[in-house]
Amino acid sequence: MTTTTEQAAEPTTLLRFATAGSVDDGKSTLVGRLLHDSKSVLADQLEAVERASASRGQDTPDLALLTDGLRAEREQGITIDVAYRYFATPRRRFILADTPGHVQYTRNMVTGASTAELTVILVDARNGVVEQTRRHAAIAALLRVPHVVLAVNKMDLVDYAEPVFAAIAEEFTAYATELGVPEVTTVPISALAGDNVVEPSAHMDWYGGPTVLEHLETVPVVGGAEGTLDTLPARLPVQYVIRPQTAEHPDYRGYAGQIAAGSFRVGQEVTVLSSGRTTRISGIDLLGVPVESARAPQSVTLLLEDDLDISRGDLIAPSQDAPAATQDVEATVCHVADRPLTEGHRVLLKHGTRTVKAVVKEIPSRLTLDDLSLHPRPGQLAANDIGRVVLRTAEPLPLDAYEVSRTTGAFILIDPADGSTLTAGMAGDSFASAKQVAEAATAQADEDGWDF
Template identity: 70%
Template sequence: MSTTTIDTLRFATAGSVDDGKSTLVGRLLHDSKSILTDQLEAVERVSADRGQAGPDLALLTDGLRAEREQGITIDVAYRYFATTRRRFILADTPGHVQYTRNMVTGASTAELAIVLVDARNGVVEQTRRHAAVAALLRVPHVVLAVNKMDLVGYAEREFRRIVDDFTRHADALGLSGFTSIPVSALVGDNVVDRSGRMDWYDGPALLEFLETVPVGAEATDAPARFPVQYVIRHGEVRHYAGQLVSGTLRVGDPVTVHPSGETSEITGIDVLGETAEAAYAPQSISVRLADQRDVSRGDMITTAAAGTPTLTRDVRAAVCHLAERPLSVGDRVLLRHTTRTVKAVVKDLGGHPELTTNDLGRIVLRTAEPLAVDDYAAVRRTGSFILVDPVDGATLTAGMVDLSSPPTTG
């Protein structure tokens, strides 16, 4: 009897304050029957205490009491749910401009981003900022959800006006392709089921699109990249364990170990303790090589056929600064890239003396040891890194390698 593997879609929601993100997510969970009875009862109880006639579905994602009392979402709320067709990991990110870093966190591993717009207000500054973050993070799929269509009489002209406006901005950002869906999160139009109130729209409902959008292609089609996390010794045999972050490895593949440049051949692969002829991203695996090479944690194994990463000590990247403490030219930091951590110094910040919290910018770093990196546009996992304070270990900055940006002079 054949079995069907249900895949997983990681997606993030973003939008300006009061565009209705939490209500949209709550409606998605509620109408897809993905919430427990006691959760719904708790929401109904809180809503009644506030004097509301019906359940406030936004409370399904506003998990913290302080958030509920203030009526805002102030952190990334992760939710897990499933339908018969797919599993979902959802990151509901805050809309305030001072929480741009939270959207970066939520969208950094997402394969799809929902950018929500209030049909009455159209594209606003924060919409453009969230679109810029989606473009910066190379999120493979973007949905423009035009919400509160019930408050504009379900008018097609209002929807088209917003889509045209967003298209102009997306084109300027190089955001190639997005899907537009008119919705009413409060009423439920086009969230789980297609609405009869907008007969001019012939596309899918939001959940229908989420269930059918292709996932995983980037990881399996990308070049093979295997950062070594552990070295396990069984007598004279060494097993190199970790997560295959992109591409495919097969027994017999010739491989290169970075940064040393040594070459070998894969003689064995184990997946979940069982021998296998091949492994596919994002599986956790161990591999055996034909030769006793000096391979350790932080090294990266790649296949020759997939193209090699760039070995460099000068890292150029786009960044979002996350910490309260500014990042300045000359700062000494730790750079964590896959399983490797190296010392680095900030050489340039795109002409600016420092970056402050939520700033998006450009950076050039000089590392103490060479790193094997890919352009973020090609392989997200090996094209991303974080900067860490060497004194207290605090995360400072999230970075996306941009090998195409010109080096600074001087």
């Protein structure tokens, strides 16, 4: 494959990305085309797809079947669950999440994009930007996904017309900019025919940008997810307290967990939250071997100089960068359950390794996707609604602002009756950088007394 980009990614870098779009925009076909044309499909997988396609009366393999693995998905021709696929090229390794397009499965798009560093949003060239396109762009902005690619698909059905692509690209870019999306790359493609997916299109000589795969291979990821996490203030949610009580280690007490962000070193002063007690790190064990330092996302055991009361759910952080613990949580949320979220709703809030009781005190606003205005005091959030909530927790929680850390600023709300997930939450105001939303919020603050 020839490339128009001189910058080559390091072979060891990893990119996590998700696909999104409205129903029948061709997400699974795009993913199948990426896997097929990049030679990432095993022969027996391709043969299975060919057999399944022939049984449905299709003359050519339906590449969407490479990701639509559930029986219901194959029968209905839609994506229901998030399909994760792993593949690699000589330039980069990839973890992709093919997410559903149906409105009722938007919760799965939230799941797929929550850990993504890039989101590919597909648009049918015949339909342009629709409500679900705007919803997926809003979720990408809400989740602080650093890179967004708009893939205008089915260009073969509009005669590969440049004006059609240009109009859609301009409308989407303007909308994404209002949401505060930091970077949008637009690519005209035909996933079915393979135009501009892996190989450049011979039908669109007016387009001089990279193909989808070229962009995925070269988009900067700041040294990968690990490098990004390493620049944040250090956080270790305690998962397990280790006390072997053996003859070799009679007084061993370690606090094990995966470093969520930043790095720790021996001798560093740390604070345990939410108690607020301070101590120093006396040792770090990595895979049973003592080390001087460790960084995210390594799983380690920290040894501390003082014997403190620490249990699962506590958070260890450097004293100079420790977050403030609070029982009053203000957040932007995406409600994913069929049952509405209402004021007075009693829930469980899970943050890191800790789960506490909470109550929804207020729902100050709901985001209107069409014009990015805020509907004040909606009273409740229905499935797929994005809005602001105020929570009161039974115990103080050390949350970072989501705009500072996607890892320690995130939480979920759980139904205490059956354990189902109700809402995905982002502490702070994740739309603070969106000019129109901020202006609307300021106007409504005067009206309803809510301070954003």
